[in-house]
Amino acid sequence: MDGGHRQDDSPDATGGAPGSRWQGAAPGGLPADERRDAFARLFARHDRWLFSYLVSLLSSPAHAEEVFQEVAVTVWRLSDQFELGTDFVKWVSVIAHNQVRKFRREAKRTGFQLSDDACALIAEDASRRADLFDFRREALQRCLGKLGDGDRQLVQRCYGESAPNFKTIAQEIGRPVNTVYKALNRIRRSLHECIDRTLNAEGLL
Numbered sequence: 001m002d003g004g005h006r007q008d009d010s011p012d013a014t015g016g017a018p019g020s021r022w023q024g025a026a027p028g029g030l031p032a033d034e035r036r037d038a039f040a041r042l043f044a045r046h047d048r049w050l051f052s053y054l055v056s057l058l059s060s061p062a063h064a065e066e067v068f069q070e071v072a073v074t075v076w077r078l079s080d081q082f083e084l085g086t087d088f089v090k091w092v093s094v095i096a097h098n099q100v101r102k103f104r105r106e107a108k109r110t111g112f113q114l115s116d117d118a119c120a121l122i123a124e125d126a127s128r129r130a131d132l133f134d135f136r137r138e139a140l141q142r143c144l145g146k147l148g149d150g151d152r153q154l155v156q157r158c159y160g161e162s163a164p165n166f167k168t169i170a171q172e173i174g175r176p177v178n179t180v181y182k183a184l185n186r187i188r189r190s191l192h193e194c195i196d197r198t199l200n201a202e203g204l205l
Contacts, residue, residue, distance in 0.1 A: 030084070035084065036079070038084055039079050039082065039084070042084075042088045043072075043075060043076075043092075046088060046089060046092065049089070050068065050071065050092060050096060051064060051065075051068055053093065053096060054067050054068055054071070054096060054100065057096075057097070057100045058100060058103070063103065066103070067096070067099050067100055067103050070099050070102075070103075071092070071095055071096045071099050074095050074099065075092055075095055078095070135199060135202075136195055136199065139194070139195045139198040139199055140191065140195055142198060143190075143191050143194035143195055143198065144191070146194065147187065147190075147191075151183070151187050151190075154173075154180070154183060154184070154187065155184075155187060157169050157172075157173075158180075158184060166180055166181065166184075
């Protein structure tokens with residue numbers, strides 16, 4: 001594997017991805033700022049999947065967080081090579097897999113028991129599951145809409161971007177903390193079952 005920028009389907013040594021090519025403007029002549037915004041939305045849509053993908057390869061959230069930062073830097077450095085409208089997950093998963101291999105090779109830390117071949121198989125499987133991750137997220141939004149007003153408001157209070165801790169929430173709504181925990185567990189089970197039913201009905205499970 002050489003270090004040049006190639007036009008074939010193999011990743012280059014810098015972490016490039018298959019099918020990527022340099023282009024100054026997006027298809028349709030998108031201005032640079034619109035292209036950047038479109039790419040940012042793609043990355044934001046898949047960043048949680050990417051972190052889970054790295055955890056599956058590294059078996060360590062701490063190591064995954066470290067590699068995630070490197071992947072993010074590389075993804076943005078190579079963003080002009082990504083062709084909007086093509087498979088972003090496939091593109092970024094190759095970059096991530098290359099960074100994982102680099103991390104394992106250079107760090108030589110304890111705990112890495114998987115061979116490169118096994119790691120590659122896990123990476124391939126995790127990449128295939130990316131679409132299912134998106135389907136589950138879409139199903140979750142629909143299932144949230146089916147909750148009663150009280151349950152939905154509790155979820156929003158507890159899991160919103162600026163949510164305080166559960167103790168504070170319990171005090172605000174005048175309920176014991178244990179009652180809040182039990183309610184959330186019940187809601188999570190209900191949402192999980194609703195998501196599975198939705199995906200089963202659509203033939204996705």
